[in-house]
Amino acid sequence: MKKILRFTASWCQPCKALAKNLEEAKLDIPIEVVDIDVFEDVAIDHSIRSVPTLVLKNGTTEKRLYCKLLCLRFYSKF
8 A cells, every 4th residue: 555654843844844735735645644753763663864754655665755855856846
């Protein structure tokens, strides 16, 4: 089953911007939000080093998108 894990933190401004963009995108893939300050063990299990990070899961396959890449893709549209 496909899903997106969105690793975030309440103090992270880029995380808030990403959340708004994902909400507006109305994706048909479920998004699970993981606050790294609340679910530290989940962040450690996924080796999260920075936020925002998206982990795209399809069964056992994972792909990651990090803040730097997300920002570059966003700004490349201008």
